[in-house]
Amino acid sequence: MLPFLAPLMLAGLAAAAIPPIVHLLNRRRFDVVDWGAMQFLQISETTRRRLMIEEVLLMALRMFLIIVMVLALAGPFLEGFVFSKAKANRDVVLIFDGSYSMGYTGTGPSSHEAAKEWALEFVNELSAGDTVAVLVARQQVDPILGEPTHDLERVRTAIQKLPDPAGGADWPRAIEAARDILAKKSQRPQRDIIVISDGQRYTWSDDTTMLGWHMLANQLRDQRAVQPAIWVVNIDPQRPDNPPNWSMVPVRSSRAVAGKDREITFRTALELRGQEYKPPYKLRLEVDGQKLRDLTPPSNAKLEKGQVPFSFTHKFATPGSHLVSVIVEPDPPQDQRPPGYVIKDHLPGDNRQDFAVEVVAALPVLLVDGDARPVSPSETKPRERGTDFLLKALAPSRDPSPVVLAKVVPIQDFKPDQLTHDLGKEPGTKPRVLVLSNVARLTNDQEEAVARFLNDGGGVLVTLGERVEPKYYNEQLHRSGQGWLPARLEDMTGDESEPTRAVSPLASSFFHPALDLFREETFGGLSAARFPRWWKVTTPGRGSAALPVALLTSNDPLLVERPFLNGRVLLATVPLDGSWRTNLPTLPAFPPLAHELVYYLAGARSARHNLQPGQVLRYQPTVEHAPGPLVLQPPQGEAKKLTAEQWPFDYRETRETGVYRLESDGRTSYYVVQPDARESSLVSCTQEDRDKVSKLVPMRYENERSELALALVQSTQRQELWLWFLIGVIGLLCVEVFLTRRIALNR
Amino acid sequence: MPANSFQFDPTSLSKYGRLSMMARTVVEGFLTGIHKSPYKGFSVEFAEHRQYYPGDEIRHIDWRVYGKTGRYYIKEYEEETNLKAHILVDASGSMGYTGAHISKFQYAQYIAASLSYLMLHQLDAVGLVTHDTKVRNIIPPKTSSKHLLRLLHTLESTQPGGETSMAPLWHELAGQFKRRGMVIILSDCFDQLPGLVRALRHFRFRRHEVLLFHIVAPEEIDFPFKKWTQFRNLEVRDHKLLVDPQQLRKEYKKNFDAFCKQLREQTGRMQIDYHLMRTDEPVDKALGIYLTKRQGRR
Structure with missing residues (x-):
């Protein structure tokens, strides 16, 4: 079948039915005349046959005319060398592998440099009139030259200035983006996508990527546009199948928000491939881009799934945004290497991991106490409240510099603006966490304020108790799973007069990060808590965002969590005070539990500092100041001067992985776009892997540029035929006019 | 009344007067345009007088008129048809x-x-x-x-x-x-x-x-x-x-x-x-x- 540049136009072939339809319509819409001279209407058989032939001929001619016109518009072409009289122009999209595996130097200069050199020579061989677009395949496709250009010098410059490899690559999306560019911008039948990669298996034919190829193949099946030829060049064919490599596993911290001068633990691991573990030459810790100290790598550790995990602690002396970086140097510098030294690592791009952490002087927490009884004149000293337990646990009065700035307000004094104003005298102490302790119900204003607070990234801890009105909670706050309350309240259960039948937290259910400390059953630990009475709740079930994150021994939920808008909500089904004769506040685990819960809830906003590629970078100043100029330093290239017109300020160009440093009003905020750690696996594609992909999305693997150039010329020479079809249309039009006039003259 | 029927009011004529009216209108209108009827002859029914010209038969001279006017007039009669x-x-x-x-x-x-x-x-x-x-x-x-x-x-x-x-x-x-x-x-x-x-x-x-x-x-x-x-x-x-x-x-x-x-x-x-x-x-x-x-x- 004849291929077409714009096969969608073939739908116009339906227009060929117009002449017969018009004929039939004319036959259906006729006049009726009572006629006497019938004998003169009787025509001879010869004449009748002649008229019919004329009519059929004319109709067929008109139909053919429409068909040829539609075919001309659909852009027919023929493929094959014999049809080309000269070297035809082509539209090319070059896709460079932008993942950090392209930084591999085991076989000479880095694959990235080799790819640039290959591409420059390829561009030199292109003809005047050819167009080139340049993409970099990363976790998000980076359009270096998003539109095909004839200016080959511009292409060369773009290739020379390609950003250094970093992060991973999403090949199916990159190919899809290239196809989109060609489909929208190219009018030529000669369309080529040249993939310049290092032949790595991961991101090409691993299971996740294969899903992407399947989806792309499905799209291709539905599209009838001219399919560009896809050529895959392995720029580093000499690379061993599984070269040795060292890499760092992404850093994680116990808390997303750290307290000033408080020790915080970071966990990471060294990952090794193709070799046994020997301590690296150096393991460096940097904070805010400054070398802090060398970490002591584990010695003689055994690999666990190819990894050597380790942790380190650090205290931040100043509040604000901080960057923690861990860099491994497996090999000594070249001048310090002994003769015959075998290099352990040829891929430096994965030897560093960054993590952004937020440090606060004291975490502002607003505790709302549900005891709404009016203070009587006979009360001479402040009434003891349930929230006092939490207050003492979070900010003990004898602690001169507590890590939590807590304030208690009775429910009747809880005003919406308390959530948007500083708790203390210091600026930047707006509540990060709200605790609703045994609150019967909220007013409408309070309800709306809590929803706004969550939308701003706040955390809410709801503790249940005697006063809680289940009907109100279910109808107004839970709303069958539509509200922010994670679970539906059923009824209070247990009997506080029977402490022997009390339930305890189930330690084996503690997988939540806030409960990391309590996994081990220790004396005085969380699992030693007794709850003679508790609330039975039901969660919406599978598919819901709300999940029980800790259970009681009765298998009822102890804690239910739900992310809501930009914030987090935790629901405790037991009171976090001394009511119902629980022993929880007396346990040594209670203060750490209170701290862990509020710090976890405060981390909703901080999580936005460690992003995935393409995720929006959102900056919200902790200390209020007018929107204005900002300076953003991306991972590569020069700093960008930006202007915020309002808070929060959103920045969307986060394709590159690495550290983004944003400065505003003299404060620095760090954001880390996390690279794909699996890119460190340098296992090469096998022929089977390549075939698997090319079976789904037709492509040819060709490593030699000269052979590729020849194959390009031989296989994709196409001759456009629209001009011939157009001439045919004009010819048919002339014949139609002639025939019509002749018939009309005969009548 | 059919659309194409003749439009004259037939009240002054008999009930068949439509065609009659039409026919009379057509024929009289037609005859009015003819100044001299070429269809008059010498039949039994008198039609009109005309002046005598030499060559006319003397027997057709109306002597009564001659007696009254002293001029020769010829009596003309409508021809009796045999058509x-x-x-x-x-x-x-x-x-x-x-x-x-x-x-x-x-x-x-x-x-x-x-x-x-x-x-x-x-x-x-x-x-x-x-x-x-x-x-x-x-x-x-x-x-x-x-x-x-x-x-x-x-x-x-x-x-x-x-x-x-x-x-x-x-x-x-x-x-x-x-x-x-x-x-x-x-x-x-x-x-x-x-x-x-x-x-x-x-x-x-x-x-x-x-x-x-x-x-x-x-x-x-x-x-x-x-x-x-x-x-x-x-x-x-x-x-x-x-x-x-x-x-x-x-x-x-x-x-x-x-x-x-x-x-x-x-x-x-x-x-x-x-x-x-x-x-x-x-x-x-x-x-x-x-x-x-x-x-x-x-």
Whole structure:
């Protein structure tokens, strides 16, 4: 079948039915005349046959005319060398592998440099009139030259200035983006996508990527546009199948928000491939881009799934945004290497991991106490409240510099603006966490304020108790799973007069990060808590965002969590005070539990500092100041001067992985776009892997540029035929006019 | 009242007064335009006086007038006719065709009525035959003035319908019209030409003078239809033909013109006065033709 540049136009072939339809319509819409001279209407058989032939001929001619016109518009072409009289122009999209595996130097200069050199020579061989677009395949496709250009010098410059490899690559999306560019911008039948990669298996034919190829193949099946030829060049064919490599596993911290001068633990691991573990030459810790100290790598550790995990602690002396970086140097510098030294690592791009952490002087927490009884004149000293337990646990009065700035307000004094104003005298102490302790119900204003607070990234801890009105909670706050309350309240259960039948937290259910400390059953630990009475709740079930994150021994939920808008909500089904004769506040685990819960809830906003590629970078100043100029330093290239017109300020160009440093009003905020750690696996594609992909999305693997150039010329020479079809249309039009006039003259 | 019927108010006439009124209007209007009637002769009925000129027969001088005026005047009398005319009106279905003008049958009615009026006015005997394939009405020729009412009544009560096959009928009528006279045929002649010609020849064989008014509608001549059209036969029920008239026009006109040409030629050879009458032409044209013919007869 004849291929077409714009096969969608073939739908116009339906227009060929117009002449017969018009004929039939004319036959259906006729006049009726009572006629006497019938004998003169009787025509001879010869004449009748002649008229019919004329009519059929004319109709067929008109139909053919429409068909040829539609075919001309659909852009027919023929493929094959014999049809080309000269070297035809082509539209090319070059896709460079932008993942950090392209930084591999085991076989000479880095694959990235080799790819640039290959591409420059390829561009030199292109003809005047050819167009080139340049993409970099990363976790998000980076359009270096998003539109095909004839200016080959511009292409060369773009290739020379390609950003250094970093992060991973999403090949199916990159190919899809290239196809989109060609489909929208190219009018030529000669369309080529040249993939310049290092032949790595991961991101090409691993299971996740294969899903992407399947989806792309499905799209291709539905599209009838001219399919560009896809050529895959392995720029580093000499690379061993599984070269040795060292890499760092992404850093994680116990808390997303750290307290000033408080020790915080970071966990990471060294990952090794193709070799046994020997301590690296150096393991460096940097904070805010400054070398802090060398970490002591584990010695003689055994690999666990190819990894050597380790942790380190650090205290931040100043509040604000901080960057923690861990860099491994497996090999000594070249001048310090002994003769015959075998290099352990040829891929430096994965030897560093960054993590952004937020440090606060004291975490502002607003505790709302549900005891709404009016203070009587006979009360001479402040009434003891349930929230006092939490207050003492979070900010003990004898602690001169507590890590939590807590304030208690009775429910009747809880005003919406308390959530948007500083708790203390210091600026930047707006509540990060709200605790609703045994609150019967909220007013409408309070309800709306809590929803706004969550939308701003706040955390809410709801503790249940005697006063809680289940009907109100279910109808107004839970709303069958539509509200922010994670679970539906059923009824209070247990009997506080029977402490022997009390339930305890189930330690084996503690997988939540806030409960990391309590996994081990220790004396005085969380699992030693007794709850003679508790609330039975039901969660919406599978598919819901709300999940029980800790259970009681009765298998009822102890804690239910739900992310809501930009914030987090935790629901405790037991009171976090001394009511119902629980022993929880007396346990040594209670203060750490209170701290862990509020710090976890405060981390909703901080999580936005460690992003995935393409995720929006959102900056919200902790200390209020007018929107204005900002300076953003991306991972590569020069700093960008930006202007915020309002808070929060959103920045969307986060394709590159690495550290983004944003400065505003003299404060620095760090954001880390996390690279794909699996890119460190340098296992090469096998022929089977390549075939698997090319079976789904037709492509040819060709490593030699000269052979590729020849194959390009031989296989994709196409001759456009629209001009011939157009001439045919004009010819048919002339014949139609002639025939019509002749018939009309005969009548 | 039918749409195409004559529009004069008939109240002053009898109930058959429509055709009568029309005929009188047409004929008198026609005669008013003639300054000197060439049809006056010396018959039993006085017509008028005129001055004597040498060469006039003396016996025609009115001596009474001479006695009164002392001048010679000649008495002129209307000629007593011995003409018997038969008007044959085709009332077949095809005559019912109505295009942009009145139907062919109505046109034939007007001509027949006008001729009857005129002929009776001139004391010619007029008879009438209306027919399709069969004779519907036959009225023998008479000269009485009351005869006109009968003729008009018959004309007016006739509706077109039925098939046309005139040849056998005309043969039959030619046999019935014993005495030599004039046969005036008002028909569209939509029949097989050879049979038609044979029938006309039969009239001529009987030494009748034949005046053939071939009545056609302009649409039948010009065939002006453009859109696809279903032609329903006026004579044969359920006979329909769906055609593209633009395709057929040339062929139709060729057929029609050939028919008219042959008819004219054949009638010419038989010394039959053939006149193609279009329904968009004035009826009095037929009267002129008749009078010319009548004069030639004298």
